[in-house]
Amino acid sequence: MEFTEKEIGSEAARLHSKMGTLGWNLQNCQVIAPLTLEINLLKKEKNAVILAHSYQTPDIIYGVADFTGDSYGLSKQAAQTKADVIVFSGVKFMAETAKLLNPNKKVYAPSMDAGCSLADDITADDVRKLKAKHPGAPVVCYVNTTAEVKAESDVCCTSANAKKIIGGMKEKEIIFVPDEFMAINIARETGKKIIAWRSSCVVHKDFDGRKIDAIRKEFPGVKVLTHSECPPLVAEASDMMGGTTDMEKYVAKSDAPSFMLVTECGLSDRLRSEHPKKEFIGMCSLCPYMKKNSLALILDVLREGKKENEIKIPEGVAVKARKSLEKMFELSS
Ligand code: SF4
Structure with missing residues (x-):
C-alpha cells in the first residue's frame, strides 16, 4: 500500500507522542509509520483485532494493538470480541487459548516460533x-x-x-x-x-533476591514488585507478588517515589510511558520468545491470512481444554 507524505507524517507524530519517552525519535517513528498505517487499515477491512501481551515491544503496543494486558485480561478480551479474526501478538500458548475461547474465529500467531520455556x-x-x-x-x-x-x-x-x-x-x-x-x-x-x-x-528464574537489598539502600522508599514466576527468595524480599496486571494496578494506586518491577522489560517500558512522573528502576530481562513478533510479521498474517500461522486444535482436545478455562473464569469471577 502507498501512503502520502502527509499520512506518514501524521502517523509518525501519533506514534512519537506515545513512544517518545521510550527512546523512539521521530525519524524511527517515520520508518514504521507505513507498517502501522497498513495494519490498522487491514484490521478494519477484515474485522480483525490485535491482542498484545504487555511484554510486546512499544511499536506493537502503541502502534497497532487493540488491547494490551496479561494472559488473563487478554483471554477475557478474546472471549468477548466480536471480531472475525484475532491476531495474538504474544506467545503461541496465548493464541491457542484465544482459539479455545473462539472456536469459530480465525486466530493467528504472528510467529509460530514464539514458544515459552514453561x-x-x-x-x-x-x-x-x-x-x-x-x-x-x-x-x-x-x-x-x-x-x-x-x-x-x-x-x-x-x-x-x-x-x-x-x-x-x-x-x-x-x-x-x-x-x-x-x-x-x-x-x-x-x-x-x-x-x-x-x-x-527462563526470564524470571534468574532474578537475584540479594540485589533487592542494595536497591532499597540506594533508592529509599522504592517499592519492589515481583512476578509470581520468580524464585521464592525474590518474592519474599519484595513488597508485592503477583501478575503483570497486579503490578500495573499497584503502580497506578501507589504514591511511592520509585518502583522496581522484577519481570520482563516490556512492562516497565509500558508503565514508564503511562506514568511519566513516576520513576522505574531497572531490574528486568527480555523474553526471547515474546520478542520474536514484529510489525512485519503481523502485517504478513493480516495481508495474506497465512495458513501456517493459523491456530488449529483437534476438537477432542479443544473440548476438554475449554472446560479448564471455563472453570477458571467461574472460580475467579
Ligand atoms: S516470560 Fe517468556 S518464557 Fe517466561 S513465562 Fe512468559 S513467555 Fe514464557
Whole structure:
C-alpha cells in the first residue's frame, strides 16, 4: 500500500507522542509509520483485532494493538470480541487459548516460533503420570501450557488468579503444573500442599533476591514488585507478588517515589510511558520468545491470512481444554 507524505507524517507524530519517552525519535517513528498505517487499515477491512501481551515491544503496543494486558485480561478480551479474526501478538500458548475461547474465529500467531520455556517443558502424558501417582489430587495448570496439557487439567489459572483459585479449593493437596517457583510461592501464600512440576520461566528464574537489598539502600522508599514466576527468595524480599496486571494496578494506586518491577522489560517500558512522573528502576530481562513478533510479521498474517500461522486444535482436545478455562473464569469471577 502507498501512503502520502502527509499520512506518514501524521502517523509518525501519533506514534512519537506515545513512544517518545521510550527512546523512539521521530525519524524511527517515520520508518514504521507505513507498517502501522497498513495494519490498522487491514484490521478494519477484515474485522480483525490485535491482542498484545504487555511484554510486546512499544511499536506493537502503541502502534497497532487493540488491547494490551496479561494472559488473563487478554483471554477475557478474546472471549468477548466480536471480531472475525484475532491476531495474538504474544506467545503461541496465548493464541491457542484465544482459539479455545473462539472456536469459530480465525486466530493467528504472528510467529509460530514464539514458544515459552514453561509451556514447552511439560506434555499431556507427564500430567497423566502425575495424576496416576497422586490419585484424588486435582490438577491446576498455569495458562502457560499447551491445549493438550489444559485438556488433562481440572482448572487453568493465570498469575492474576492462581492464589484465589488454589486458595479456594477444598482439597489440601493439589497438583500444579508447570512452574515450580510459582507453586512454592502460592503454597506459601495459601497454606496448601502443592505437588509441583519442575520447570521455570527462563526470564524470571534468574532474578537475584540479594540485589533487592542494595536497591532499597540506594533508592529509599522504592517499592519492589515481583512476578509470581520468580524464585521464592525474590518474592519474599519484595513488597508485592503477583501478575503483570497486579503490578500495573499497584503502580497506578501507589504514591511511592520509585518502583522496581522484577519481570520482563516490556512492562516497565509500558508503565514508564503511562506514568511519566513516576520513576522505574531497572531490574528486568527480555523474553526471547515474546520478542520474536514484529510489525512485519503481523502485517504478513493480516495481508495474506497465512495458513501456517493459523491456530488449529483437534476438537477432542479443544473440548476438554475449554472446560479448564471455563472453570477458571467461574472460580475467579
Ligand atoms: S516470560 Fe517466561 S513465562 Fe512468559 S513467555 Fe517468556 S518464557 Fe514464557
